[in-house]
Amino acid sequence: MQAIERDQLETLALRVREHIIRLSTDGGCFIGASLSCADLITYLYSHVLDISPERVDDPARDYFLLSKGHDVPALYGTLAELGYFDRARLANHLKATDNLYWHPNRSIPGVEFHSGSLGHLLSVGVGVALDIRMRKNANRVFVLLGDGELNEGSIWESCLVAQAHHLDNLVAIVDRNSFQANTRTESLIPLEPLEDKFTAFGWSPRRIDGHSFDQMAEVFSSLPFEKGKPSVVIADTVRGKGLPSIEERADRWFVNFSSEEVAMLLDELHGIGDAALTSETLFVR
Amino acid sequence: MTYEELLRQITTDDDRVLVMTAENRAAIRNLPQHLGERLIDVGISEMTMIGAAAGLALRGRIPIVHALATFLTLRAFEFIRTDVGIPSLPVKLVGAVPGFLSDGNGPTHQALEDISLMRGIPGMQVFAPADNDEMISGITAIIASPRPWYIRFNSLPAVTEHHEPFAIGKAEEHGDGKDVAILTYGFLFREAWTAAQLLNAEGIRCRVVNLRTLKPLDEAAVIRAVNECAMLVTVEDHFKTGGLVSILAELCLEKQIMCPLLPIALEERWFRPATLPRVLEHEECTGQDIAARILTELERRGYRHDLQVLSESHFKTYL
Numbered sequence: 171m172q173a174i175e176r177d178q179l180e181t182l183a184l185r186v187r188e189h190i191i192r193l194s195t196d197g198g199c200f201i202g203a204s205l206s207c208a209d210l211i212t213y214l215y216s217h218v219l220d221i222s223p224e225r226v227d228d229p230a231r232d233y234f235l236l237s238k239g240h241d242v243p244a245l246y247g248t249l250a251e252l253g254y255f256d257r258a259r260l261a262n263h264l265k266a267t268d269n270l271y272w273h274p275n276r277s278i279p280g281v282e283f284h285s286g287s288l289g290h291l292l293s294v295g296v297g298v299a300l301d302i303r304m305r306k307n308a309n310r311v312f313v314l315l316g317d318g319e320l321n322e323g324s325i326w327e328s329c330l331v332a333q334a335h336h337l338d339n340l341v342a343i344v345d346r347n348s349f350q351a352n353t354r355t356e357s358l359i360p361l362e363p364l365e366d367k368f369t370a371f372g373w374s375p376r377r378i379d380g381h382s383f384d385q386m387a388e389v390f391s392s393l394p395f396e397k398g399k400p401s402v403v404i405a406d407t408v409r410g411k412g413l414p415s416i417e418e419r420a421d422r423w424f425v426n427f428s429s430e431e432v433a434m435l436l437d438e439l440h441g442i443g444d445a446a447l448t449s450e451t452l453f454v455r
Numbered sequence: 456m457t458y459e460e461l462l463r464q465i466t467t468d469d470d471r472v473l474v475m476t477a478e479n480r481a482a483i484r485n486l487p488q489h490l491g492e493r494l495i496d497v498g499i500s501e502m503t504m505i506g507a508a509a510g511l512a513l514r515g516r517i518p519i520v521h522a523l524a525t526f527l528t529l530r531a532f533e534f535i536r537t538d539v540g541i542p543s544l545p546v547k548l549v550g551a552v553p554g555f556l557s558d559g560n561g562p563t564h565q566a567l568e569d570i571s572l573m574r575g576i577p578g579m580q581v582f583a584p585a586d587n588d589e590m591i592s593g594i595t596a597i598i599a600s601p602r603p604w605y606i607r608f609n610s611l612p613a614v615t616e617h618h619e620p621f622a623i624g625k626a627e628e629h630g631d632g633k634d635v636a637i638l639t640y641g642f643l644f645r646e647a648w649t650a651a652q653l654l655n656a657e658g659i660r661c662r663v664v665n666l667r668t669l670k671p672l673d674e675a676a677v678i679r680a681v682n683e684c685a686m687l688v689t690v691e692d693h694f695k696t697g698g699l700v701s702i703l704a705e706l707c708l709e710k711q712i713m714c715p716l717l718p719i720a721l722e723e724r725w726f727r728p729a730t731l732p733r734v735l736e737h738e739e740c741t742g743q744d745i746a747a748r749i750l751t752e753l754e755r756r757g758y759r760h761d762l763q764v765l766s767e768s769h770f771k772t773y774l
Contacts, residue, residue: 287537293503297510324502331503
């Protein structure tokens with residue numbers, strides 16, 4: 171990847187992180203998990219998905235389904251930055267006059283389907299992929315899953331169905347931040363060896379650093395990984411990425427920060443200060 | 456015409472229509488060879504089937520999905536409510552062997568809360584055909600409807616001809632008797648209809664209201680029955696909670712109307728598994744049983760004299 175291209179991506183991801191931080195006040199948001207997949211969503215929308223703000227209803231577009239719906243600040247931040255809707259609309263977060271809340275609403279331009287209940291959108295993706303193949307079209311379906319979400323049996327049910335139907339136009343991406351809501355995945359429901367699980371279910375896995383645009387460029391340009399098999403990208407990420415005071419902190423799962431804390435976090439993101447946080451996580455699960 | 460023949464015709468005429476199944480092929484066993492990839496069998500995966508049906512509907516398809524009524528409405532309930540219900544996608548859910556029709560399977564297979572669950576989803580419509588004829592005459596309109604539907608599959612032969620053409624939200628009234636109105640849906644219509652014949656022969660003037668679609672409900676037909684008849688009887692193979700008794704109660708309370716009621720439903724229990732005729736006998740839901748239960752209730756309420764029916768002994772001899 172050229173240095174200029176990487177700089178542009180990093181700038182876009184920084185803008186998206188700024189949006190995530192601003193959404194974490196006046197009601198709060200799932201800040202840690204949103205920050206972990208911000209680079210992935212930024213890269214997908216700017217470099218992988220065949221879609222644009224003018225083509226959100228085009229049947230030939232690529233589909234992006236956010237199955238881990240609580241990461242929607244990362245999606246909304248990306249969509250706003252790329253012109254799917256006005257950035258100013260983000261100020262309506264958690265206002266009853268708009269549809270911007272803690273999980274995706276499909277009336278927002280660019281959102282393909284609502285989510286929030288974990289373990290659903292891989293099955294929806296199977297349906298979309300089946301129809302695309304039935305029509306002999308070339309578009310693809312990307313589904314972003316959380317690693318904690320892999321606890322849900324419906325995910326593995328859909329994995330079996332997808333491989334049975336040889337859906338190589340279906341791509342799952344696991345945001346492997348190694349946390350579920352309140353604890354580390356490996357200390358609650360261990361998932362490793364994760365590639366082996368997907369391989370055993372008939373999928374073709376690749377593992378990358380989910381914050382490396384170079385690795386994303388390599389892996390997303392070689393889809394499908396194997397003809398006739400669905401692909402899965404296991405992206406190792408850091409929950410809270412970009413904010414040292416939040417990174418890898420189980421107690422920063424969902425926080426409603428004060429406006430002063432938001433200002434400190436924005437400074438921390440830009441490397442010009444440390445955030446002294448006092449607000450505690452809200453256990454919403 | 457069979458259900459299978461109808462689906463074959465509809466899928467030929469309209470390429471938006473797809474048939475899906477969670478390896479429940481009893482009603483569609485010959486379709487795979489005709490439909491090719493437009494019949495999607497996901498195996499025993501009800502949740503994935505519903506999610507995938509939602510995905511297909513997003514792409515403009517009209518999926519008709521098949522599974523046993525219990526597993527469809529219970530195992531996949533949240534997928535139906537969340538992926539089909541919230542966006543109100545035109546997915547048609549066909550539940551096999553609902554209610555008493557699960558005969559010898561046992562309580563795991565007894566869908567006795569399916570109406571309650573499905574009608575509780577905003578926008579979801581519910582069709583419970585009385586027999587194969589009614590199912591065939593209703594399916595086309597239901598597929599043409601832009602809403603999600605739950606269909607209580609029923610391919611049993613008809614006990615009587617249907618004089619009223621199928622229309623969504625319209626009940627079929629058999630008779631206009633003012634002593635007793637029997638409200639029913641699904642295959643128990645045949646037993647209710649038999650009971651009405653027996654009671655009419657004894658001078659108890661009965662009407663049977665075959666509701667057909669429980670949602671939308673033919674409120675006018677129900678209100679007529681409440682206002683015009685001395686006693687109402689509900690007959691259903693469903694838990695008393697959430698089914699027709701609840702539907703009736705909700706309507707009567709809203710309209711501030713009242714009527715004596717004999718509810719025939721399963722109250723806080725599953726039914727004893729057996730072959731269907733034995734289930735009906737054991738649950739006292741044959742036409743004769745229903746007639747006798749109505750007669751007993753009329754007696755208990757002291758209505759017999761008012762109705763000027765023949766003596767109880769004569770009635771019993773007739774039975």
